[in-house]
Amino acid sequence: MKYFIFALLFLPFFVQAQDKKAEHDFELELEGEYRYFFSDGQFDHQDKHYPSLALRPKYSVTWNEGEDAFHFKGFFRWDKDIKRTHGDIRELYYQKAKNQWELSVGIKKIYWGVTESNHLVDIINTTDLVESFDGEKKFGQPMVHFSYMTNHIGTFDFFYLPYFRKQIFPGEKARLRYSIIIEDDAIPFESSQETAHQDFAVRWSNSISIFDIGLSYFKGTGREPFFNSDGEGNLVVIYPINSQTGLDVQATTGPVLWKVETIMRNNTFQEMRAFTGGLEYTLGNVGNSGMDIGLLAEYSYDNRGDWALNALQDDLFAGGRFAFNDINSSEVLIGAMMDLEKSSKIYSIEASRRIKNSLKIELEGRFFSNIDPKELILSNFKEDSFLRFTVFKYF
Amino acid sequence: MKKLLIIAFLGLFLMIESFAQSAEQKGLEIAKKAEKADLGFGSTTVKLKMVLKNKNGQVSERLLTTRTLELDVDGDKSLITFESPKDVKGTSTLTFTHKVGSDDQWLYLPAIKRVKRISSSNKSGPFMGSEFAYEDLSSQEIEKYTYKYLETKGDLVLVEQYPVDPKSGYTRRVITYNQAKGYRIEKAVFYDRKNSKLKTLTYTDYKLYEQKHWRAGVFEMVNHQSNKETRLIFSDYDFSAKLTETDFTQNALKRSGN
Numbered sequence: 077m078k079y080f081i082f083a084l085l086f087l088p089f090f091v092q093a094q095d096k097k098a099e100h101d102f103e104l105e106l107e108g109e110y111r112y113f114f115s116d117g118q119f120d121h122q123d124k125h126y127p128s129l130a131l132r133p134k135y136s137v138t139w140n141e142g143e144d145a146f147h148f149k150g151f152f153r154w155d156k157d158i159k160r161t162h163g164d165i166r167e168l169y170y171q172k173a174k175n176q177w178e179l180s181v182g183i184k185k186i187y188w189g190v191t192e193s194n195h196l197v198d199i200i201n202t203t204d205l206v207e208s209f210d211g212e213k214k215f216g217q218p219m220v221h222f223s224y225m226t227n228h229i230g231t232f233d234f235f236y237l238p239y240f241r242k243q244i245f246p247g248e249k250a251r252l253r254y255s256i257i258i259e260d261d262a263i264p265f266e267s268s269q270e271t272a273h274q275d276f277a278v279r280w281s282n283s284i285s286i287f288d289i290g291l292s293y294f295k296g297t298g299r300e301p302f303f304n305s306d307g308e309g310n311l312v313v314i315y316p317i318n319s320q321t322g323l324d325v326q327a328t329t330g331p332v333l334w335k336v337e338t339i340m341r342n343n344t345f346q347e348m349r350a351f352t353g354g355l356e357y358t359l360g361n362v363g364n365s366g367m368d369i370g371l372l373a374e375y376s377y378d379n380r381g382d383w384a385l386n387a388l389q390d391d392l393f394a395g396g397r398f399a400f401n402d403i404n405s406s407e408v409l410i411g412a413m414m415d416l417e418k419s420s421k422i423y424s425i426e427a428s429r430r431i432k433n434s435l436k437i438e439l440e441g442r443f444f445s446n447i448d449p450k451e452l453i454l455s456n457f458k459e460d461s462f463l464r465f466t467v468f469k470y471f
Numbered sequence: 472m473k474k475l476l477i478i479a480f481l482g483l484f485l486m487i488e489s490f491a492q493s494a495e496q497k498g499l500e501i502a503k504k505a506e507k508a509d510l511g512f513g514s515t516t517v518k519l520k521m522v523l524k525n526k527n528g529q530v531s532e533r534l535l536t537t538r539t540l541e542l543d544v545d546g547d548k549s550l551i552t553f554e555s556p557k558d559v560k561g562t563s564t565l566t567f568t569h570k571v572g573s574d575d576q577w578l579y580l581p582a583i584k585r586v587k588r589i590s591s592s593n594k595s596g597p598f599m600g601s602e603f604a605y606e607d608l609s610s611q612e613i614e615k616y617t618y619k620y621l622e623t624k625g626d627l628v629l630v631e632q633y634p635v636d637p638k639s640g641y642t643r644r645v646i647t648y649n650q651a652k653g654y655r656i657e658k659a660v661f662y663d664r665k666n667s668k669l670k671t672l673t674y675t676d677y678k679l680y681e682q683k684h685w686r687a688g689v690f691e692m693v694n695h696q697s698n699k700e701t702r703l704i705f706s707d708y709d710f711s712a713k714l715t716e717t718d719f720t721q722n723a724l725k726r727s728g729n
Binding site: 103223288366 | 523525531532555556557558559560573575583584585586587588589590592593594595596597599600638640663715717720721722723726729
C-alpha cells in the first residue's frame with residue numbers, strides 16, 4: 077500500500093517528460109477557524125474557546141487531451157484537541173477516461189445520495205467525525221474504481237476497497253464528545269483481517285426523464301462501528317462486516333425536488349433499516365430580487381432507535397436556504413431538527429459569503445435545545461451549542 | 472366555370488390568410504434561417520471571462536469554460552465549469568436542453584464531490600450575480616419562442632419574440648438579425664413582465680469560424696433599471712474538439728470539476 081502511494085507521487089514527474097501540453101494546476105487553501113461554545117462543558121478538560129488552523133494543498137495534472145489525470149489533495153489541521161489535530165490524504169489518484177469508461181486507482185472520495193439532512197446511502201468513505209458536525213467531511217479511501225456508462229441502461233460503478241480507514245473519535249479536550257474517551261485503536265474488528273479486509277461495492281445509477289435513481293450494494297467493514305449495550309450496562313463497540321443495500325431516488329418536477337434514501341444494513345449484530353425522505357421547493361427570483369429561497373422538509377427513520385449514531389431515529393428536519401445570487405455569492409441556510417418522540421431539537425444556521433476574489437467567510441451555529449435526558453447520543457452534547465467563524469484564503 | 476370560381480375563391484382566401492399570418496410566419500422563418508445558417512458546428516469549447524460592474528463602477532471578474540454539443544433531434548447539451556473565483560473553482564453544470572418542456576440540469580459541487588439534479592424552472596434568476604439570467608445563457612431553440620416580424624433596415628431585420636414558458640422573466644424580446652452576415656444576432660432588447668424595457672444585450676467583435684459560424688467575441692448586457700452591466704469576453708473558440716455524447720455525462724461533469 078505504502079509503496080503504491082509512493083509510486084503515485086512520482087507520476088506527475090513522469091507526465092512532465094511525456095506530454096509537453098499537460099496542464100498543471102496547484103492551489104493552496106488556508107483556513108482560520110474559531111469556535112465559541114456558549115456554556116461550560118459537562119465533562120472535564122473541556123474549554124469554551126477553540127481557535128484552529130487548517131491547510132489544504134491541491135495539485136492536479138491532466139494530459140493526453142484530458143484522457144489521463146492525476147489528482148492530489150492534502151489536509152492538515154491544528155487544534156486544541158490532540159485528536160482533532162490530524163492530517164489526511166483526501167485524494168491521491170490516477171484516472172484514465174476513455175469514451176464510455178473511466179478507471180481510477182488510488183485514494184479518492186465518492187459521494188452518493190440525494191437528501192440534505194441525512195446521508196444514508198453514502199457508504200464508501202469513512203466520515204471525518206472531528207472535522208465537522210454535519211458529517212460531510214470524509215477521509216480519503218484507497219480504491220480501484222471502474223465506471224462504465226451504457227448507452228441506454230445507465231452507469232455501472234465497481235469499487236474494490238483494499239484498506240479501511242478507522243474513525244477518529246474526539247479527545248479529552250474536545251467539545252461534542254462522549255462521556256468516555258473512545259480510543260480509536262482499541263475498537264475491535266469482527267474480521268481478523270481488521271483494516272486489511274477486502275471490501276467491494278457496486279452501484280447502478282440512471283437518469284430517466286424526471287427520475288434520478290441509484291441502487292447500490294456494499295460488502296465490507298462498516299464505516300461506523302456498531303454501538304450497543306451488552307445488557308449489563310457495558311458498552312459494546314465493534315467494527316462489523318456489513319452487507320448494505322441502498323436506494324436513492326430523486327424526482328424533479330418543476331420547482332419541487334422529491335427525495336428518498338433508504339438502506340438495509342445486515343451484520344452479525346443487527347438488521348438495520350433506515351429511511352430519509354422529503355422535498356425541496358425552490359422559489360426562484362423572489363419578487364425579482366434575484367434571490368432564490370429553497371424550502372426543505374425531510375423525515376428520517378432509523379430502526380436502531382436510541383443507538384442511531386446520528387440520532388435521527390424518528391426526526392423531522394425543516395429548513396430554508398437563501399441564495400442571494402449576488403456578486404459575493406452570499407448564502408444562508410437555517411434549519412431545525414426536531415425529534416418526534418422526545419423534546420430534543422437542534423437549530424442550525426450556516427452562512428457564507430465571498431469578501432474578496434480569494435477570500436471567503438463562513439458562519440456556522442448549532443444550538444441544542446431541550447435535549448431529552450434519555451437521549452443516548454445527544455445527551456452528551458447538550459451543553460455544546462456553538463458558533464463557528466471561518467475565514468478561507470485561497471492561493 | 473363553377474370549379475374555376477371555387478379555385479379563384481380559394482386562392483383569394485389563401486392570399487388573405489397568408490397576409491394575415493405573414494408577420495408571425497415571417498418572424499418564424501427568419502429565426503429558422505438564423506438557426507439553419509449556424510447548423511453543423513458539431514461541438515465547441517470556449518473560454519469565457521465574465522466582468523460584472525455595479526452601479527458605482529466596482530468591477531469583479533470570473534472565469535468559465537463552456538463546452539457545447541450540437542444535437543438536432545433534441546436541444547443542445549452544454550457543460551460549464553467555473554475556474555475562478557477560487558472558492559467556486561470546479562463548480563460545474565451539465566444541461567440537456569429540450570426543444571419542448573423544461574431542460575434537465577445537474578450541478579457538481581467539488582468540495583463534497585456531489586452531483587445534484589437541480590430544478591431548471593428558475594429561468595429568470597441571475598446567473599452568478601450577473602445581469603444575465605439563466606434563460607439568456609441557455610441554448611436558444613426555435614420552439615421556445617413565438618415570433619413576429621417587425622421591420623427591415625438595410626441588412627438588419629428586427630423580430631419580436633415571445634417566450635413560450637410562462638416562467639420566463641420576459642414578456643418579449645426584440646432581436647436584431649444581420650441577414651448579410653448569416654443572420655447573426657447584433658442586438659437583443661428585453662422587456663420585463665410589466666412590459667418595461669429591462670436590458671439591452673449587444674454582440675460585438677464578431678469572427679467567422681469554419682467559413683460559416685459567426686461567433687461574437689463580446690456580449691455586453693446593460694440593465695436599464697439597475698444601471699448594472701455584465702460583459703462576457705470569449706476567447707480560444709475551438710470548433711475542432713470533436714466532442715461526443717460521452718463528454719456530456721455525469722462522469723464527465725465530475726471530471727471537469729476535479
